[in-house]
Amino acid sequence: MQALATDLTDLLAAAVPSEMGENDCEDAIVRLQPWQPRLVLLAESDGRLIAAMGNSGEDVAELAVPLAIRCADRLQECYTCRFAHAETGVLGTVLATRLPSATGGTIVACVLRSDAAHKGRASAKTDLGCLIAALVARLATGAVEQAALATRIAHFQAEHDTLRSAHSEAIIAAIEEREERLLVQQEHARQLQRDIAVRQRAEQELQRLHLQNELILNSAGEGICGLDEEGRTIFINPAAARMLGYQRKDLVGERFHEKIHHSRSDGTPVSSGECLMCRALYGQFATRVDTEVFWRANGKPFPVAYTVQSIDDDGKVVGAVVTFRDISEQRMLEAQLRQAQKLESIGQLAAGIAHEINTPTQYIGDNTRFLEDAFTDIGTVLEHFTRLLDAAKTGPVDPVLVDEVEHVIAAADLQFVTAEIPLAIRQSLDGVAQVTKIVRSMKEFSHPGGDEKQPVNLNEAIQSTLTVSRNEWKYVADMVTEFDESLPSVTCMPGDFNQVMLNLVVNAAHAIGEQLREMPGEKGAITVRTRRDGEYVEIRVADTGTGIPPAIRDRVFDPFFTTKEVGRGTGQGLAIVHSIITERHGGTIRLETELGRGTEFIVRLPIEPKELCHATNPVCR
């Protein structure tokens, strides 16, 4: 090995001038061209040595070839890697390149260079550049062939010279003939060289495109997965593997559905018949889903949004592409936003509810105070009556006593007291009932049901919402309710539903408030209707407010869109209504409106929740 290093040093010293810069590359090529290919090892891509040119032989090949192969396996054009020789401890660099061979295969070329030998030399890049240039030039005619050719040319040249010196015309002629043949051969070789160059360029382009595609797929943030017609994974990008917590090789060849889409978040199995990814394999199909979960390698599910698209090859489905992303964070933010809006509306309601409760509390207190006073007065009257009775029992009554009684009765205003006591009691009880109703409605409204769907009596839920929000609308509108008493229970999220009703009612009250600015002294009306319509229930909330101008009708459900002055609304109300109805319940919401006359929102909810495929989604068929 030491010998080899020395050898290499000499060779490099001969080949590469010590101050050579990048621009001197061509010089170096020239210098290398006069057949100093002894640096070069050529091998098939499976490691078989084709030629080890210019060096002492076997030991070089033994060391260099496996290294070269290993390097070249991973490289596209050229590759540099470090090596350490196990026995001698010599450190160095392997420069390697993979090139197409004349026969259409691949040849690996490499050069070994010890650190000691290289010290102070030109850069590795330059070295390799030179080397490649040399190789390309040589390999164009087929490396082995050309080596032989070169030998032969040298041979002919020598022969030619000899013959010339002998002035042998015949021989000269023969030689010239041979030279001509040689020229033809050379022309042939050049043609071959040009063909190879064209082909090489095409291959390089192909390789570049391949690399580019792979780079794009590998860098994509979304998980991308290709399935064959059996639903087996044939390609999966690193983002997908990372999200799923698998190595790519663990998924390739596996059935995607069975591996990561086998169950719902509650653990109930999803059959392949229900799986939209599987359905995409049976026929032209494309959809987007964001209500399901995928399962990670660690056995934990996570919410995903995925699209699936059949791959169509001349009318025949040959597989599908699944693109997905982890929407845990998005789900969390959505939940936080919903919670924030709910808190905001409860905060807004709190002041109103306090007012609703404070009023009955005031008159209950006043009435009770009156009853207390009245009881004292009546007690005094009774006391005098008792005295009167006692006196009457013992004989004729002293008129003074009668006067006293009359005086006490007048002082107590007994007529007023006896007329008012039953009313005071009645109204106090009404007040208590009113407070109870408000408190109960508040409890129902702020239902902690969370994200679980359950059967809900919508009429009752709406009534609770109207009660807690009474202070928001009662000053501007009368409330009319037309409930379908036979309305079936609807399976939905009660907290969410209450939020929807609150937002719609408050919205209606604000619209009427706006309208009333033009005509003070008036009151509008809010009408809430429920009815069953087949597998749906329909809830209509109509107001006699301003109506919505045509220009903004399409935007009312957009997040942060608001026409109210700052501080009055966040612009989230209707956006949240829309999201709750369509995304969380698979329902629909639309509106009918007339300027100056009012607006009606029409909500439709399925009585039983159905599979959530977005009806509003354009790719959903």
Add this chain to the structure above:
Amino acid sequence: MQRILFVDDEPKLLSGLRRMLHAMRGQWHMDFAGSGAEALTRLLEQPFDIVVTDMRMPFMDGSELLRLIRERFPSTIRMVLSGQCDRHAVLKAVGPAHQFLTKPCNSETLKESLNRASQLRDRLGAAWPREVVSCVEAVPSLPDSLADLSTELAEPDSGNDQIGRIIGNDPGMAVRVLQLVNSGFYGSPQRTSDPPGAASLLGAERLRELIDSSEAFVATTPGQPHWIGVADVVEHSRAVSEAAESIAASESDDPHLIAEARWGGLLHDVGALVLLQQVPERYAAVLMTRTGSQCICDREQAEFDADHAAMGAYLLALWGLPDSVVRITALHHAPAESDDCNFTALTAVHAADCLTGDPEDHRKCTLDFEYIERIGKSDRIAAWTELCRTLQPEGILA
């Protein structure tokens, strides 16, 4: 008999009040209206001394009603009885309402507030001064004080001390914060005559809203006819406040008495501020008149049927401030009318008022030696005079 009108859109609430207050029928004539419009009709039929209204009602809310009453029936005492808790509603009431009661309000508090209000007429018999005081939306402040308060409140961590110092130096702002705290604008009423304490009870957040509402505090600006007068009175009030505190501290260890003297001193001339704001030209003329040894109060009495002391006291009582400070303001020129038999905060304020500032100032009243004699402090007059002299900035003496 005092005539009181209650307005609320909830009939049951009115019935409750009618029953609960039935016992008061001997002293008050009470009437009940179900809406703002009905209330105005009643008022047109026959005036009422006191109106108590709910805030939130359909068609016309309480603040609108009170504004209309202020315009058309200016001497009416305007009170709110509201269950409304949101700050917006309270801010709307700050301008037009004299006092604010919060539902549920217990019968004692309600009766006491109405009682105090119905006795107000005794303080100020003549109609015109009552109307003038009743229409005051805010007592004028100095623009510098208001700017300082704005700046301090704009700081993210506004310090209570700093805010208290600013408010405790300006009678206009002081009387406003005391009104809001003593009356139940923000929850249950707190009896206090300590403006910095009241400001800290309100808190920076509410003070910010009050400043933004631009109704709670008003500044006199240079160029307005009463500008110089207001600046003088504020300057004088600050000096008297400081002097009264020193005099009180020299006579007593009671921190309560010392504080009472200080804040009484600050507010004692609030009536002069009202006159300057409401009738600047007429009051300027009164101030300019030199008629021998006649006291300013007599000249005011001759011109307005009431002096600034009585008008100031009426305002403080109307706005629900504690009796102690009302009494000091009412009697600071006539302490002999009090039943004092020893040194009180009133003594301190009276002495400070007379001993501070230019002794030749014809607007001043003279020290009531008989009164001082009565409470046995004649020997202290020299010491108080010296105290006041040392406290005064050189500029004023010259």
